[in-house]
Amino acid sequence: MAPIPQLTSPDAATPAVPEIRLELSRRSLLRAVGLAGGGLLLGVRWPAQAQPTTVSAAAFAPNAFLRIGADDVVTVICKHDEMGQGVFTSIAQVVADELGADFAKVRVLPAPANHAYANPAFKMQGTGGSTSTYTSYQQMRQAGAAAREMLIAAAASRWQVDAAGCTAEEGVIRHAASGQNASFGELALAAAKESVPAEPRLKSKSEHPLIGKPVKRVDSPAKVKGEAIFSIDAQKPGMLIALVARSPHFGGKVQSFDGRRARATAGVKAVVEVPSGVAVVAERFWQARQARAALEIQWDGGDGAKLDTAEMRRQYAELATKKGSVARKDGDPDAELAKNPRRLSTSYDVPFLAHAPMEPLSCMVELRADGGADIVTGSQFLGPDTLAAAWALKVLPDKISIENTFLGGGFGRRATPGADFLVEAIHVAKASGLKAPIKTIWTREDDIRGGYYRPMWHNALAGAVDAKGHIVAWRHRLVGQSIVAGTPFELVMVRDGVDQTAVEGSASLPYDIPNVGVEMHLVKSPITTLWWRSVGHSNNGYATEHFFDELCRLGGVDPFEERRRLLHKHPRHLRVLELAAAKAGWGEALPAGLGRGLTVHESFKSFVAQVADVRLVDGRPRVERVVCAVDCGPVINPDIVRAQIEGGINFALSAVLHGEITLEDGRVQQSNFHDYPLLRIDEAPRIEVHIVDSTDEMGGIGEVAVPPLAAAVANALLALTGKPVRRLPIQEIQ
Amino acid sequence: MSLKLTVNGEAREVDADPGTPLLWVLREDLGLTGTKFGCGRAACGACTVHLDGQAIRSCAYPVRQAAGRQVTTIEGLAESKVGQAVEQAWIELDVVQCGYCQPGQCMAAAYLLGQQPNPDDQDIDIAMRGNLCRCGTYSRIRAAIHRAAEILRG
Numbered sequence: 001m002a003p004i005p006q007l008t009s010p011d012a013a014t015p016a017v018p019e020i021r022l023e024l025s026r027r028s029l030l031r032a033v034g035l036a037g038g039g040l041l042l043g044v045r046w047p048a049q050a051q052p053t054t055v056s057a058a059a060f061a062p063n064a065f066l067r068i069g070a071d072d073v074v075t076v077i078c079k080h081d082e083m084g085q086g087v088f089t090s091i092a093q094v095v096a097d098e099l100g101a102d103f104a105k106v107r108v109l110p111a112p113a114n115h116a117y118a119n120p121a122f123k124m125q126g127t128g129g130s131t132s133t134y135t136s137y138q139q140m141r142q143a144g145a146a147a148r149e150m151l152i153a154a155a156a157s158r159w160q161v162d163a164a165g166c167t168a169e170e171g172v173i174r175h176a177a178s179g180q181n182a183s184f185g186e187l188a189l190a191a192a193k194e195s196v197p198a199e200p201r202l203k204s205k206s207e208h209p210l211i212g213k214p215v216k217r218v219d220s221p222a223k224v225k226g227e228a229i230f231s232i233d234a235q236k237p238g239m240l241i242a243l244v245a246r247s248p249h250f251g252g253k254v255q256s257f258d259g260r261r262a263r264a265t266a267g268v269k270a271v272v273e274v275p276s277g278v279a280v281v282a283e284r285f286w287q288a289r290q291a292r293a294a295l296e297i298q299w300d301g302g303d304g305a306k307l308d309t310a311e312m313r314r315q316y317a318e319l320a321t322k323k324g325s326v327a328r329k330d331g332d333p334d335a336e337l338a339k340n341p342r343r344l345s346t347s348y349d350v351p352f353l354a355h356a357p358m359e360p361l362s363c364m365v366e367l368r369a370d371g372g373a374d375i376v377t378g379s380q381f382l383g384p385d386t387l388a389a390a391w392a393l394k395v396l397p398d399k400i401s402i403e404n405t406f407l408g409g410g411f412g413r414r415a416t417p418g419a420d421f422l423v424e425a426i427h428v429a430k431a432s433g434l435k436a437p438i439k440t441i442w443t444r445e446d447d448i449r450g451g452y453y454r455p456m457w458h459n460a461l462a463g464a465v466d467a468k469g470h471i472v473a474w475r476h477r478l479v480g481q482s483i484v485a486g487t488p489f490e491l492v493m494v495r496d497g498v499d500q501t502a503v504e505g506s507a508s509l510p511y512d513i514p515n516v517g518v519e520m521h522l523v524k525s526p527i528t529t530l531w532w533r534s535v536g537h538s539n540n541g542y543a544t545e546h547f548f549d550e551l552c553r554l555g556g557v558d559p560f561e562e563r564r565r566l567l568h569k570h571p572r573h574l575r576v577l578e579l580a581a582a583k584a585g586w587g588e589a590l591p592a593g594l595g596r597g598l599t600v601h602e603s604f605k606s607f608v609a610q611v612a613d614v615r616l617v618d619g620r621p622r623v624e625r626v627v628c629a630v631d632c633g634p635v636i637n638p639d640i641v642r643a644q645i646e647g648g649i650n651f652a653l654s655a656v657l658h659g660e661i662t663l664e665d666g667r668v669q670q671s672n673f674h675d676y677p678l679l680r681i682d683e684a685p686r687i688e689v690h691i692v693d694s695t696d697e698m699g700g701i702g703e704v705a706v707p708p709l710a711a712a713v714a715n716a717l718l719a720l721t722g723k724p725v726r727r728l729p730i731q732e733i734q
Numbered sequence: 735m736s737l738k739l740t741v742n743g744e745a746r747e748v749d750a751d752p753g754t755p756l757l758w759v760l761r762e763d764l765g766l767t768g769t770k771f772g773c774g775r776a777a778c779g780a781c782t783v784h785l786d787g788q789a790i791r792s793c794a795y796p797v798r799q800a801a802g803r804q805v806t807t808i809e810g811l812a813e814s815k816v817g818q819a820v821e822q823a824w825i826e827l828d829v830v831q832c833g834y835c836q837p838g839q840c841m842a843a844a845y846l847l848g849q850q851p852n853p854d855d856q857d858i859d860i861a862m863r864g865n866l867c868r869c870g871t872y873s874r875i876r877a878a879i880h881r882a883a884e885i886l887r888g
Contacts, residue, residue, distance in 0.1 A: 084831030084869045216828055223833030224824045226768020226808030230834060233767035241762075266751065284762050285771075286754045358772050358780060358834040358868045408770070408834030409868050444773045639828060643871070647831055650870025673777040673866060682859035684872035 065143045066095060068151075072171055072185035074099065074106045079117035079125065080132040081110055081380055082219060083357075083407035083414070084647070085702040086640035087132045089217045091140055093210040093636055098144030098203055100168030101184070103210060108218050113382035113402035124383030128415050128531065130604035130700020133636055137698060145200035147191070154190035155182055214639035219406070230408045231378035232362045236437040239364065240269055242428045243288040243441060246277040249301035249666040250451060251526035254278060257297040265291035272431040279428040281438055289443070304526040305666035309456060312525070313349060316458035316479040320347065324477050324519035325497030327507040331515035333462075336473035340464035343473070344554050347461065348543045349727040352661035353454040353532055354676060359408020360447050363425035366437035372399025373429070374437075377422055378407040380415035388419035392426045411651070412531040413452060417487035420452065420528075448676050449668040453661055454532030455481040455502075459543035469555025471566065475517040476506050476543065482522050483529045497522060501531065505540030505603060505707060510573055511548070511566035527663070533651060534706040537603040541707025542714065542728065545599040549715040550724050559715065560586050560598055572631050573600050575692055576609040580629035583690050584611035594624070595720025599708040605699030606632035607692075610649070612685075612712035614720065619732040623653060623685040623713055628705060630691055633698035641701050642689045648705025649687055654679040656710045658729050737801045741766070742810025752798035756790075757781045759797045760807055768808035768837045772866070779865030782838040782845075783807050789845035791864075808837035811844060816886065820844045823882035831869035839865050843879050852883050 067075040076095050082088040088108040096106050111117040111125070118124050120139075121131040148168045155173040156163035159180045166175045174181040205211075222228040247253065257278050259271035267287035271280050278295055282288035337343055363377040372395050379385050382402050390397040402422075407414055425440040432438060442450065457480040464473040482499040484490045493500050498507075498520050507518045532538060552559040560581050567573045577600045581587075590596055593615055600609040613625040628645050635641050658677040662669045670676040714725035721733060738747050741764060748763045755774075760766045760783070769792060772780030776791035783792045784806040811817035820840050823829075830836045839862070846853055846861040853861065858879050867875070 084833065086831070216825070217830065219833065220825045220828055220830050223830040223836050224821050224840060225812070226766075226837040228833055229767070230770075232771065233761075235765075235767075284750075284754075284758060286751065286758045356868060358770070358778070358832065358866065360771065407832060409832040411868070441771075444775075444778075643828065643831060643874070646873055647870035650872060651868065653870075654868075672775055673773050674775070678866050678868060679870065679872075680863045680866065681872040681875060682863045684870070687873055 065140065066099075066147055068147065068184050068188045068191075070185045070188055072102075072105050072183050074101045074171070074184065076106060076108045077111050078108050079111040079119070079136065080127040081378070081404050081407050081410070083127070083380065083410035085132070085644060086217060086637065087127070088219055089215060090133055090636040090640055091136065092218055093215050094137060094140040095144040097208040097210045098141045099148050100170070102171030103215065105171055106218070110404040110406075112404065113386045113400070115383070118383060122383070125381075126383050126415060127380045127410070128412065130606070130702045130704060134605065134633070134698040134700065137636075141202050142200060145202050146197050149197045149200045150191040150194040151184055151187050153194040154187045158182070158190065211636055212634070213637070215637055217640070228406050230359050231364070231376065231405045232359055232408070232441060234364050234376040234405055234439065236364065236366065238436045240281050240283060240434065240436045240438045241285045241288050241441060242279050242281045242425070242432070242438050243292045243443065244274060244277050244279045244424060244428065244446075245292050245295050245297055246446065246450065247299050247301065247304075248449075249299065249304035250307065250528065251304040252299045252301045255298040255300045257295060259295060261294040261296070262291040265294055270432040270434055271295070274424065274427040274431050276424050276427070279431065279440070281428065281432045281434060285441060301666055302526070307525065307527065307663045307666045309352065309662045312456065313458065316456070316523070317347065317460075319479045319521045319523070320458055320460035320477045322521070324521040326517070326519055327498040327503040328516060328518040330513075333473045333475040333515040333517035336515040337462050337464055337475060340473060342466070342554065343462065343464035344550060345460070345462040346547065346550060346724065347726065348459040348546060350457050350539050350542065351659070351728065352456045352527065353655055353659045354448050354661055355409075355411040355413035355452075355532055356447060356676065356678060357407070357409025357411055357413055360444055361414070361421045361442040362439055363422050364437055364439035365425045365429040367429050368399070370399055371395045372401070373426060375400065375402040375422065376405065377402065378405045378414060379422065380407070380410045380412070381417075381419065384417055385419040385422050388423050389426055392423045393430075411533040412535070416452060416530060417484075417489055444673070445671045448661070448670050448672060451528035452530040453527065454538060455483060455529040457539040459539065461543060461547040463547060463551045465551055465555035469557040471511065471513050471548070471551050471555065471562065473515040474509065474511075474513050476519070478502060478506065478520045478539075479523065481525060481527070481529050483531055483535070485522070485524065502536045503540070504535065505537040505601065506544055508602070509544055510570045510602065511563075512569060513566060533648070534603060534703040537601065537703070537707035538655070541599070541601045541603070542710035545601060545708060545711030546714040546718070546725060549597070549711070549718055553718065563600060567600070572607045572696060573602060576600060576607045576629040576631050579690055579692060580609035580611050580627055583629065583688065584627035586611060595716035597712045597715025597717070597719060599712045599715060601708040603704050603707050605697060606630060606701060606704040607699075608704050608708050610708045610712040612709070612716045614713055614716035616720065616733060619734065621657065621713060621717060621730055621733070625686045625688070626709070626712065627688045628690065630689065630704065631694045631696065632701050632704065633694050633696050635691060638691055641691055644701045645689045645705040646687045648703065649709050650679050650684055652706040652709035653683070653685070653713070656713050656728055656730060657683065660729050737797060739800050739803060739805055741805045742807060743813065748797070750797055752796060754797050755793050756783070756795045756797045756800045756805070757792040760792060760805070766807050766809050770834055770837060772835065772838075778835070779842055780835045780838040782841040782865065784841060784845060787848070789842055808841060811840060814844070816844045816847050816882075819882040819885040820847065820878075822885055823878040827874050827878045827881060829871050829874040829878045831871055835865060835867045839867065839875055843875070843882065846879065847882055847886065851886060853879060
């Protein structure tokens with residue numbers, strides 16, 4: 001390999017992730033407190049400095065997942081950010097059901113940064129890994145149930161009746177025997193004085209009118225009317241806008257710059273160097289953009305100036321010929337591959353990918369007199385953000401306040417362990433010397449060229465089949481960058497040279513094959529990489545499921561039957577596989593020119609099978625239909641599950657048909673949607689979603705439709721043309 | 735430079751560099767943040783507004799060319815019957831996910847329905863292919879346009 005230095009970035013001085021000891025015991029969780037403004041508030045304790053500014057002053061503030069106002073409005077404070085995945089709605093359904101609320105009076109607000117809102121899966125506040133619903137389902141039920149019992153206790157005491165005779169439905173407490181009733185709002189103040197039940201009774205499934213139903217999204221009207229506030233829309237009086245000119249090379253530094261022309265541009269307030277480049281601060285976006293274009297900067301590109309992805313790919317392939325760090329070994333794949341003449345070796349390549357959320361990144365910072373900062377942004381990672389902000393300002397985290405807005409797409413980009421865009425915005429505010437709140441905005445070019453990509457991967461696969469054509473050996477070697485190298489996550493996620501996030505979906509290959517080996521070579525480069533919707537699965541779903549079909553072809557066996565045979569120990573895989581195959585009509589004769597491909601993949605504790613029907617039109621694949629079966633355990637909102645499957649398939653199809661970030665001479669070759677195209681409506685397939693009625697463990701949904709899609713399309717093309725898809729995005733097919 | 739334009743039926747006057755894209759005048763000078771910045775080169779449709787009834791990409795449209803003309807943004811969409819039908823259909827079908835592109839989608843859909851009251855899937859694909867949705871809500875966008883057409887037929 002070329003001498004590639006360790007990943008460095010302006011925020012490399014990431015503070016260690018602390019062990020946040022959030023006691024999620026019922027007692028602490030359900031601590032109710034006296035009210036100032038006539039309401040009942042339930043939740044965990046948080047420091048007074050970090051009260052959510054999003055909760056109105058009339059409300060009592062120190063604790064919260066739930067607030068009930070004297071106006072009957074039930075406010076759910078959602079600790080997961082809403083980035084399209086529908087979590088505001090599903091969490092509200094859960095709370096409202098246990099509470100017995102009138103859903104029309106339920107409002108949802110995003111939680112500000114606070115340890116109280118830690119995600120148990122990460123032990124800090126963050127939204128990702130498709131963890132939101134299953135990690136908070138019980139917690140939100142308890143929060144709702146305790147509030148219900150306290151409202152009932154307050155009513156029973158007021159009416160001098162037995163609490164057992166009271167019900168909570170549609171936002172009203174009723175005592176049928178005496179005919180009395182009172183709304184939640186009327187009882188809120190009294191309820192707040194009741195003691196918190198240690199073990200509130202959770203309702204049974206039949207008592208949940210909302211859970212499991214396709215309740216309408218709570219965020220639809222505001223988003224349709226253009227009223228929803230995203231980070232880029234946030235405003236404060238006197239706010240200024242900043243743009244940053246960043247190094248064209250990863251890891252590059254400013255050598256010198258001439259800001260005279262930029263400073264002379266109308267509306268410009270400051271032109272200053274920051275660790276990531278040169279910032280221009282102006283009254284308006286367009287002024288800042290014009291001024292940035294007028295900057296003259298000499299960059300020291302460093303080793304990043306030599307990067308070339310085609311060359312890196314060649315090096316990856318060479319490395320893949322050597323044994324790597326072992327992620328899994330069953331039997332002796334090397335020996336079986338050496339002796340079995342019915343074998344196949346091949347490789348699959350996937351490129352660096354930008355997340356490209358429709359809303360470019362932005363972050364508004366107002367520095368405070370006490371040395372801290374008030375920040376408004378759209379982030380998936382408020383926990384690490386708070387620590388990184390404190391570190392950047394050399395203050396304790398309690399001097400940092402972060403409010404989250406709606407996120408105009410996340411897909412992982414807004415969850416950087418070093419809080420890259422937030423820390424940069426702090427540096428801009430600090431360096432500018434200005435007192436005003438400053439919102440740093442990224443242009444689309446900044447976003448596409450800004451790194452934090454899904455890593456490029458080279459997959460070398462070798463396999464063998466027995467005399468009957470059944471798969472008996474499997475070896476998968478991955479070569480690429482670790483997304484967690486150089487971050488605090490490295491300690492837990494990289495073990496013995498294996499990045500666990502990179503082998504998810506390959507080391508966990510579910511097939512009952514006697515000889516399985518999964519190995520990896522981790523390489524380093526200055527290119528910043530990050531989780532991208534479905535993380536390692538985005539590569540492994542493609543590599544494993546496409547290779548499976550290549551081996552079936554070698555063995556002359558049906559890919560559906562071979563999967564069934566090798567999944568006999570995995571009932572949930574089998575169930576979705578059989579459901580998707582049946583719904584798609586697997587095995588029926590196809591019209592000429594149509595190829596059909598099938599896949600099954602587990603990720604984020606959910607199970608998904610897909611069947612894609614693909615045609616070739618002028619050498620380009622045209623995906624006509626995708627049939628998808630999903631088992632994610634008990635479902636809160638089937639329409640949101642459906643939407644995530646539809647969206648996940650289209651997101652994945654963008655990468656199959658178009659997505660690719662390449663570098664030449666250390667420069668990213670793409671810059672905007674004309675050369676980093678996303679799927680458009682005329683390429684979007686017809687999608688059929690079938691949800692398994694499941695009582696198994698609850699899994700995630702936001703990412704799970706992505707991993708199987710590439711191989712479903714590739715397998716359809718393999719069936720149609722006899723040729724495998726060796727790299728993504730799919731090139732023109734002759 | 736002072737420029738006059740009519741936005742959502744209201745006469746407005748702004749002081750801006752005439753080369754500034756209309757998008758930023760709407761967002762920053764007039765506080766109408768429903769119109770979104772996605773690409774800055776008319777490649778994604780998030781900034782779609784109507785200018786004298788025609789759908790345009792405001793991120794690449796100098797404000798001087800909008801002077802003296804009628805601009806309708808997402809905030810004013812519900813003033814028209816077509817706009818109401820589009821919003822109603824979008825909400826009924828829960829089209830949105832992250833929602834960032836949806837004001838632009840709604841503006842493009844309303845323009846299409848104004849031109850072609852009963853579009854088929856192909857008409858929709860042609861009219862809407864300039865509007866990107868990273869969340870991939872395309873099948874619902876198609877369905878919602880059909881639904882809006884149905885609402886308008888009464």
